[in-house]
Amino acid sequence: MTDRIDLTGIEVYAKHGVLDQEQEKAQVFRVDVSAYTDLSVPGATDDLADALDYSTLALEVREVVGSESHRLIETVAGRVADTVLAHPQVARAVVTIHKPNAPIDMAFDDVSVTIERTRGAVDPG
Numbered sequence: 001m002t003d004r005i006d007l008t009g010i011e012v013y014a015k016h017g018v019l020d021q022e023q024e025k026a027q028v029f030r031v032d033v034s035a036y037t038d039l040s041v042p043g044a045t046d047d048l049a050d051a052l053d054y055s056t057l058a059l060e061v062r063e064v065v066g067s068e069s070h071r072l073i074e075t076v077a078g079r080v081a082d083t084v085l086a087h088p089q090v091a092r093a094v095v096t097i098h099k100p101n102a103p104i105d106m107a108f109d110d111v112s113v114t115i116e117r118t119r120g121a122v123d124p125g
Helices: 020-024 040-045 054-067 073-085
Strands: 004-014 027-037 090-098 112-118
Touching: 004 054, 027 054, 027 073, 054 073, 073 090, 073 112
Parallel strands: none
Antiparallel strands: 004 027, 027 090, 090 112
């Protein structure tokens, strides 16, 4: 499936990280989501009822990232992917979590984790 809806740069303040300071003080995370879904029906009907509502999806992503603290952004990405795949019309989800203020003692632009999950795929680990 090549049709997709992309949400890019969803900004959430949250407490994710292995250091105590990261669990105590919220920092910015940016989330990119690609939801692979057949867009032919909503494209033909022009009816939101036939589509994946990206506004609702964005709110769900924000809630998942901001509601619980995790040590690893890999965990956060997995939870977001599960949320995207909870929509029955989504066949595949690609999620990137950006942590631009990660505690790395050097200049850098960004740290990110990207995962891809497919409906019905079995996790090997």
